[in-house]
Amino acid sequence: MNLIEHKNEALTRLRVTTRAAHERVDEAFSHYNLESKISYISFLKAHAKVLPLVENWLKSFQNLPEWEGRSELLRHDLASLQSDFPPTLGWARRTEEGAALGGLYVIDGSRLGAKFLSSRLGAGFPSSYLSAPQKKGSWSRLLSEIQTQMVDKGEAFQDDVIAGARAVFELFYESALSEME
Template identity: 40%
Template sequence: MEMARQANERKSPGLEELRHVSRAAHDAVDQAFSRFDLSKRKSYGAFLTAHASALLAAEAYLSRYAENLPPWRPRGDLLVADLHEMGLPVPPLCPIVLADDPSAALGALYVLEGSRLGGRLLAGRVGEGVPRSYLSAVHLKGEWPDFLGYLGSVLEANSVERRQAVMDGVVRTFEMFRVAAGSQLED
């Protein structure tokens, strides 16, 4: 999977630039979520709560731009069902820090679709007896490469301003997730 991603990026300087620009934000999110122990029920619940705060806000934002985006499958309902199954409430949504711009929405979608890749890995770390529908909602065959192909073509074919808006959408969406993780302080 990593080799396919790297091959797509070699074909697209825009995707390579996007990964470079967003690397620090991506690393900050990984660091913020690394403190959650998914094998422990309470910590996993805090992890899901943090994700819900950011993901549900991002999906609501993306729904306003559906006609400007490639097809995508929201996962918010799965996340809410997992929270309810664990007896946890749906948290307040993160404030939206994304520009009112379809290019920024494409950047946000990149983060959400990319998180499916991480979900596949994280689902195996989840303890027994807790729901994992959200983390198990992986890409269907071809979805990720198709999305990367679409995103790469957008980055290559558009103005500097539009490319910058996509990249800002990526960085700001990562920031929403990082803030959401920090909001779930454990005892």
């Protein structure tokens, strides 16, 4: 197996082992009607209970690839809808650098789905959060960095990346359900 195949294998492992958690989150959030103001506010609040928590956690790691937070955009959209910003969920933060890389994979990857969802918003709804611009090539650079680190740092590091991604997916899932009640 050559180096490129080995790198792709690491990223494939991340995608495959987190697919079920990712699909669960997508399914939970698919129940929100983004054309309804009340439902859209609940959707944003579900994100607001998690995103600042994860972004603050990521800021505690010095060696992560470059990323841009979106919590303030989320705060802006909720304020535009005359809604309070909810408190974040409780969470036992992982301390491994690999886990943080997995968390970054989840929140940065969510930008891709957000662009699609922004096209489903009700007329006149604020969309700073969902339509946040992403620097050209940043997603592919992040994936490349994840691949490289997963290969270079070994299987235990890969396990940490996967565990971190799963933990963040689980937070979003729990939050999605909490706002549907």
